[in-house]
Amino acid sequence: MTATGWSPTDSDYQARLLRAHEDLRAHAELRATDAPVRDAVLESWRRSLTARPTADASDGTGHAVLEGDDLSGARETHLFSAVLPLLRSRLIEPAVEAGLMVALGDARGRLLWVEGRPQLISRADAMGFAAGADWSEAAMGTSAPALALATAAPMQVVGAEHFHEAVHPWSCSAVPVLHPRTRELLGVLDVTGSAEAVSPLVLPLLEATSRAVQEELRALLPVGRPPQEVHRGVSRRILPRSPEARRPEILLTGRRTPLLRSAAGSSELSGRHAELLTLLHLHPDGISGAELAEDLHGTPAAEGTVRAEVVRLRRRLAEIGGPEILARPYRLQGPLESDLSRARAALERGDVEVALAQxxxxLLPASEAPAIGRLRRTLDGHLRELLLESGTSAQLWRYAQRPEAAADLEVLMAILQLAPADAPERSAAAARARDLRGESG
Structure with missing residues (x-):
């Protein structure tokens, strides 16, 4: 909601926008009577009018600038390519499952990736919203990705707030992504679709993903002189990662499929291999076969089974460039990092933001191993208590989006106590709390 109490999705506001567009077409300028437009959008309209975008979205051209090898090259040299697994698990997959599209753009506003269900992609392509298209203000006028890049701030654009008439059936939310070391604008993350694309859930999801991308890039990029990458419109080669950045890493939290990343690339792990690797990772001094059997199967009598599983995991790690497993006791040779270890360290020092990002x-949500279950409950309990003690309303709402916290009334009540009256998470938390209590609106 705005300070005056109305929302950009309100029909009266959208009707005023349409009248402002008619006036704009009639007079080719924005007059004082066009003031019902939100300030940020009005300023963007004025910039768009000055730039006079030449792309006619209605004919489907969309001012495309990248095709074929040029598009492939732009993708390969942009830093988003280094964190695509994270972007897919955190943003693309949940948004597409919700019937929305996700676009990843560079600092110039060129859309490098556009993903969604085929029918939606086809509709968007007809108005020029496609991989390779330029959606900067200069090319396509007012939109959320263009505004996010122009203002370096999270933005939402609803319906007729778009500058071009052909884009009026759509709504979008977008956030900028900054280079973690130079703080230069790196690109933009956008969610586009129906009015659901500007629901109270979308901006927090985009902002959390942007922070996670920057955190992951910080770990990947060499310390010292910043690596070269695509920015300010010039394609440059990403320098090789430092030896520190090539350390194997396993991602274990919130993932249907655990992922191991190493100098050889990224590889998915089976559930049992991920369980074994997690326990070895957490016991750097070693763990016996009987202890592993107890932790994984609930009985030391399964030691023979564990021995065979370790052999298979050792072979798999050799194939994908992971750490070596030594025996007597079982232990890892060489470093292994994880989102789990970083989250635990952040929780110990009371760093809510990093703990949420990691x-x-x-933890391994599909695992039924006794030790993993204990770790999962301890980790979530620690995070939840820290959030209730010192988290902000926005951080609590990010936590509340997780399936395991969907029915947590205590978290929702904490949001209602902390959130400002006009905060989007407040109304969303209130609606969910009423639904959980079986109350009418």
């Missing part, structure tokens, strides 16, 4: 959901 622990993005349940």
């Amino acid at each position: 622990c993005v959901g349940d």
Whole structure:
């Protein structure tokens, strides 16, 4: 909601926008009577009018600037390519499942990736919203990705707030992504679709993803002189990662499929291999076969089974460039990092933001191993208590989006106590709390 109590999705506001567009077409300028437009959008309209975008979205051209090898090259040299697994698990997959589209753009506003269900992609392509298209203000006028890049701030654009008439059936939310070391504008994350694209859930999801991308890039990029990458419109080669950045890393939280990343690339792990690797990772001094059997199967009598599983995991790690497993006792040779270890360290020092960014959901949610279950409950309990003690309303709402916290009334009540009256998470938390209590609106 705005300070005056109305929302950009209100029909009266959208009707005023349409009248302002008619006036704009009639007079080719914005007059004082066009003031019902939100300030940020009005300023963007004025910039768009001055730039006089030449792309006619209605004919489907969309001012495309990248095709074929040029698009492939732009993708390969942009830093988003280094964190695509994270972007897919945190943003693309949940948004597409919700019937929305996700676009990843560079600092110039060129859309490098656009993903969604085929029917939606086809509709968007007809108005020029496609991979390779330029959606900067200069090319396509007012939109959320263009505004986010122009203002370096999270933005939402609803319906007729778009400058071009062909885009009026759509709504979008977008956030900028900054280079973690130079703080220069790196690109933009956008969610586009129906009015659901500007629901109270979308901006927090985008902002959390942007922070996670910057945190992951900070770990990947060499310390010292910043690596070169695509920015300010010039394609430059990303320098090789430092030896520190090539350390194997396993991602275990909030993932349906655990992921191991190493110098050889990224590889998905089976549930049992992920369980074994997690326990070895947490016991750097070693763990016996009987202890592993107890932790994984609930009985030391399964030691023979564990021995065979370790052999298979050792072979798999050799194939994908992971750490070596030594025996007597079982232990890892060489470093292994994880989102789990970073989350636990952040929790110990009371760093809510980093803990949320690293622990993005349940630890190995599909695992039924006794030790993993204990770790999962301890980790979530620690995070929840820290959030209730010192988290902001926005941080609590990010936590409340997780499946395991969907029915947590105590968290919702904490949001209602902390959130400002006009905060989007406040109304969303109130609605969910009423639904959980079986109350009418």
